[in-house]
Structures are given as structure tokens and as C-alpha cells.
Amino acid sequence: MAHASVDTDMTLEQMGIAAKSSAKVLRKLSTAEKNDALEKMAEALEAQQDFILNENMKDLMHSKEAEYPEAMVERLTLNQERIQGMANGLRQIAGLPDPTAVSKGEWVNGDGLRITRRSVPLGVIGIIYESRPNVTVDATALCLKAGNSVILRGGKEAINSNKALIQALKSGLEGSSVPADSIQLITDPSRELAAKFMKFNAGLDCLIPRGGGSLIQTVLDNATVPVIETGTGNCHLYIHEQADLAMAKSILINGKTQRPSVCNALETLLIDESIADTALPILSEALAEKGVLIHGDETVCARLKDAVPATEADYHAEYLANEIAVKIVADYETAVSHIEKYSSGHSDAIVTTSYTHAQDFLDDIDSAAVYVNASTRFTDGEMFGFGGEIGISTQKLHARGPMGLEALTSYKYVILGSGQIKA
Template sequence: MVKTTADMNALLKDMGTAAKSAAKALRKSSTDAKNEALLAMAEALEENKSFILEENKKDMDHSREAGYQDAMVERLALNEARIDSMKDGLKQMAALADPIAKTQDQWVNKDGLRISKRSVPLGVIGIIYESRPNVTVDATGLCLKAGNSVILRGGKEAVNSNKALVKVLQEGLSKSSIPADSIQLITDPSRELAAEFMKFNEGLDCLIPRGGANLIQSVLKNATVPVIETGTGNCHLYVHEQADFEMAESILVNGKTQRPSVCNALETLLIDRSIAKEALPALTDALVQKGVIIHGDETVCSITDEAVAAEEEDYEKEYLGNEIAVKVVEDYEDAIGHIEKHSSGHSDAIITGSYEHAQNFLNDVDSAAVYVNASTRFTDGAEFGFGGEIGISTQKLHARGPMGLEALTSYKYVVEGMGQTKG
């Protein structure tokens, strides 16, 4: 581990210099060159599955010995299917249009100047993240395709997995014309170095945190580098009085239990009072059969014996596990009021057969993704056709929702003249 502030600054300076040089090369790289690099990295993942899984097992064993929560261990786990998914994601990115190879707009002004608005990379992107090793691959691929170099700082719980993945990705890059320093990994997991990384303005153009609420808040409070906030997911499902009950049950079970450790999983169920006695028992039974603990308000507890009494703070939680908060609301307006107060602005859904209420919900709920009669589990870059995601932004400036290639670009104005001067 790096011992002193001077050592930390020296390490970051070296990494930043290499990243800036790689970013300069990437900015000039052709679409074909970037795509060849992505495919080479995908092939390297396929060829090194055993090595990656061996290193991941070290992290898994350590996490279990350390008593990490099941949700953390699940997010950390790799298997052949997940490596295949990462590999396929890189291939999908290669097939996507290059976000840099385009002019957004062009016009000629009154002085005869041709003005173009052209997409450009952000430059060097820093990413601080926890647990999920797949972020290492997804983030690298997206940054590279958008013409950016990347410096990664994963959590200590995944250090062996991340080191293995970066080693393999760099081996893939070595078979292409893209500089290997386009990907770099901070292997020292100390908080002190992370804090210096958040203030590394001379080396980073942008910083993206991806993880739990504590990590994100730490970055927002301490970073001096421009930050794109990826938010926590207190996602709601509102079962309206005109809902199809079977649809509601299917979407509820999928949203809560298909993969409860991710940010787009459901954390709160709201249901109209007019249908609660009829619909709620089947909904809660379906959750209990999947091992979900239900935190219910007084009405919920009176309808089903399966619930434990909820505290007010339960409606603020991102459980990331087999728990859910359930509340009976008076009507549509009451449900909207609850979501406005408690939602993290990530993903919220309504189940209803009423076109009017569906359209009102889409307008009334100000979250990054809003759903009608569908699971919030679809809030994902790959599902949206982005070939992966760098994270899911809950802020409104620059990027919002699943951040794909376009979110990793900016633009500049190119002005071409024939000797014009301003009078």
C-alpha cells in the first residue's frame, strides 16, 4: 500500500500522465481501431476464463470469511455465464455506432462562418466502484468506444478479480493499436488514496461513483473533480385500483426477487386501499414464498400475518436483499405523494389498466426511468440497447438514467471561415 501523501500524489501523477497520453491517442483513433480493440478484449476474456474465476474465488472466499452480507457476496460473484455476458457486452459495443464520429448540427451564420457542433470524448474518466467486477469490463469498454481513457478504483473486496480482469483486458489491447494505458487500475484500496483520487483535477476530466449510498455521498462531499452522480435505487411499484392482479404479482416478484442485490430491484410496494384486502394476500404470499421479509404499515399487518411492523425509515431504504417495504395508500394522489417524498429518483412503476392514470403517472413521477405495466429491472444500459452502462444517473445535468456511450461525450464548436473579422 502507498504510505504517504507524497507517494499517493506521485502514483496518481504517473497514472494521470499515462491516461492523458492514451486519451490523446484515443481521440484520434478510428472507429475501426476502437472496435478491433473491443473485440480483442472480448477474445481475451474468453481465453482467460479459468484465470479470472480463480482470482474471483480468492475474493469470494475472503468475503465469506470476513462475514460480508449475502447481497455483497452475490454482487461480487463471477461465473462462466457472467464472463460470457461481459464478453458479449464488448461485442455489442463494437457493433454500436461511434458517438464521436458525427456532427450534431451545422449551419452558416450571417457572416458566412460555417459552424459545426461536433461530439468529442470527455477525456480521462475516473470510476470509483464497489463489489461488481463486471463494472471493470463494462466501464472500460464504454469509455474506450467513446474515445476516453479510464482509471478504475474498485473496492478491496474485489481487488483480485479486478486485477485479473484489467490484466486480461490489457493483454487484449496489446493486440490492437489502442494504447494499453487506456485502462489503468488503482490496486491500493486505501481510503486515503481514494480521497486523493477524488481531488485529482489535473489528471481526471470526470469522476463517476458507482456503488452504495455511502460511497456516492462520500464522493459528492469530498470530490473536487466534476462528478456524474449515479444514484441509489429506492424503486417503487404502485398497484393501482384498476390493476390486473396477476400482472401485478408477476412484476412484483420479478422486480424484487429476480436479482435483489441490484439498484433497479424493487424496494417498496404501494397498493390502493380499495383493492388491498382482495389483492394484497396473494402478493405478499408470493413474496414470502421467495423468502422476502415484508415490512408493512398498520393496514398491511392487519391484512396479512406475514408482515412485520414497518418504521418510517423502512420506506427510505435500499435493502439490496430479500426485504421490501409495503404500504396501503388511499388513492393515486396519495401514492404520488409517497413516491415524491421517498423515491431516490431511480426507477418507479405503476400497474394499471387505466390509460389516464398511466399517462398521469408518467408525467407526475420525476424519476430517471418511469414504467407502466413493466418491471423496473429493465433499467439497464444493455436492456435499453446501449451495449452496457457506466452507471445509472439520478441527476439531471449532463446525463440521466442508464449512461451509455452518448453520456461519455461532450461537444465542441468548430468554426470555419474565409478570413472574416468581427466589425
């Protein structure tokens, strides 16, 4: 099967011009036209699965030679199930309501002007990300459904996978109303071009980084393009003295070990001192069975022979691996203070049967997602009913938490008059 090519010769400026031109077309397309393109893209992924997997294998071989961390390799890996998941995600996004051209309120002012606040696409969105090829598909689909063109800059470790995915997606656009230039991929892995991308105000309307803390901080420190920050996930689980320990064990193991390499996995466990004698053996044994290394405070290390002493850095850490910081806290207030100090503002949870403490926790913890008696692994656009997600925002301006279609729109005011002039 022939594959649409990725233009590796276009300069960043040329990509910006093409993306801006495509954005003008996209914002006027009907919902049906955008959904048709998403369906064709899904079919192209399925049809070109073998090609994509062969290209992914090149990246995996290089990652082993370069001795990349296990968590990065896991995120980089594609298989038949994951490609089918991407295709299903495209179709799911096609089935979601169109977030554009929606009235966000309408009124008539004292001069008889009919004023409507209408949602509109952001325009051209830049995505800068690391080793997850699924971001290539998810981000593209969400941007297109919301009427935006997209310029993608993935990591060098996934370059072959990303090129293959973009070729498949572009081939899917053939015969659709969506211009092929709506999707651009930067294939130059240099830091110089990445730095230029962060300051590409002429071509980008906003920039969204997805990756580890160092990437996100680099973007925040250097970008002049407006940035939507998707933060790291130092997620906490607090076991309150009135917790159901069977529930606590289940939530802990799911949150830490179901997929340790993702940002909504647990990184710190807090246990009330009053129940530590009972809870710590149960929870630590469950972690040990899953091969999780415990970084414990003095109390934890005194009780668990296999625990290693926790440092200050451990309480800030996003391990993305089978490791967790464990601390015994004096009471609810101490737990909240610890979370306030160390949490990255992503997702934090409490396990308790106390209605009062549950409600207090929801008010006291200022994170993007706050849970009572549930796993932080649910902080995900698909789990929230958004289809896919462009990222999980830990900032408070414009968007917060899992960012679905609506987060990729802005709004404008449409004013209808009958000849009014201002006195």
C-alpha cells in the same frame, strides 16, 4: 499463458499523466481501430477465464471470512457464464455506432461562418466503485469506445478479480492501436488515496461513482472533480385500483426477486386501499413463496401475521435483499405523494388499466425511468439498447438514466471561415 501485468508501483500522478497521453491518441482513432481493440479484449477474457476465476475465488474466500453481506457476495461472484457475458458485452459495444465525431447540428451564420457542433470524448474518466467486477469490464469498454481513457478504483473486496480482469484486458490491447495506458487500475485500497482520487482535477475530467448510498454520498461530499451521480435505487411499484392483479403479481415478483441485489430491484410496494382486501393476500402470498420479508404499515401488519412493522427508515431503504416495504395508500394522489417523498429518483412503476392515470403517472413522477405496466428491472443500458452502461444517473445535468456511450461524450464547436473578422 502469460498475463500482462498491472503496474502497482505507479503513483496517482503518473497514472494521470499516462491516461492523459493515451486520451490524446484515443480521440483520433478510427471506429475500426477501437472495435478491433474491443474484439481482442473479448478474446483475451475468454482465453484467460480460468486465471480470472481462480483470482475471483480468492476474493470469495475472503468475503466469507469477513462475513460480507449476501448481496455483496452475489455481486462479487464470477463464473463461466458471467465472464462470457462480459466478453459478449465487449463485442456488443463494438457493434454499436461510434458516438464521437458526430455532427450535432450545422449552420451558417450571418457572417458566412460554417458552425458545426461536434461530439467529442470527455477525456479521462475516473470510476470509483464497489464489489462488482463486471463494472471493470463494462466501464472500460464503454470509455474506450467513446474515445476516453479510464482510471478505475474498485473496492478492496474485489481486488484480485479486478487485477485479473485488467491484466486480461491489457493483454488484449497488445497488437491493437489502443495504448495499454488507456486502462489504469488503482490497487491501493486506502481511504487516503481514494480521497486524493476524488480531488484529482489534474488527471481526471470527470468522476463516476457506482455503489451504495454511502459511497455515492462520500464522493459527492468530497470530490472537486466534476461528478456524474449514479444514485441508489429506492424503486417503487404502485398497484392502482384499476390494476390487472395477475399482471401486478408478475411485475412485483420479477421486480423484487429476479435479482434483489441490484439497484433497479423493487424496494417499496404501494397498494390502493380500495383493492387491498383482494390484492394484498394475492401479492403477499407470492412474496412469501419467494421468501421475501414484508415491512408493513399498520394496515398491512393487522392483516399479515408474518409482516414486521415498517419504520420511517424502511420507506427510505434500498434493501438489496429479499425484503420490501409495503404500504396501503388512500388513492392515486397519496401514492404519488409517497413516491415524491421517498423515491431516490431511479425507477418507479404503476400497474393500471386506466389510460388517464397511466399518463398522469408519467407526468407526475420525476424519476430517471418511469414505467407503466412493466418491471423496473428493465432500467439497464443493455435493455435500453445502449450495449452496456457506465451507471444509472439520477441527476439531471449532462446525463440521466442508463448511461451508454453518448453520455461519455461532450461536444465542441468547429467553425470554418474564409477570412472573416468581427466588425
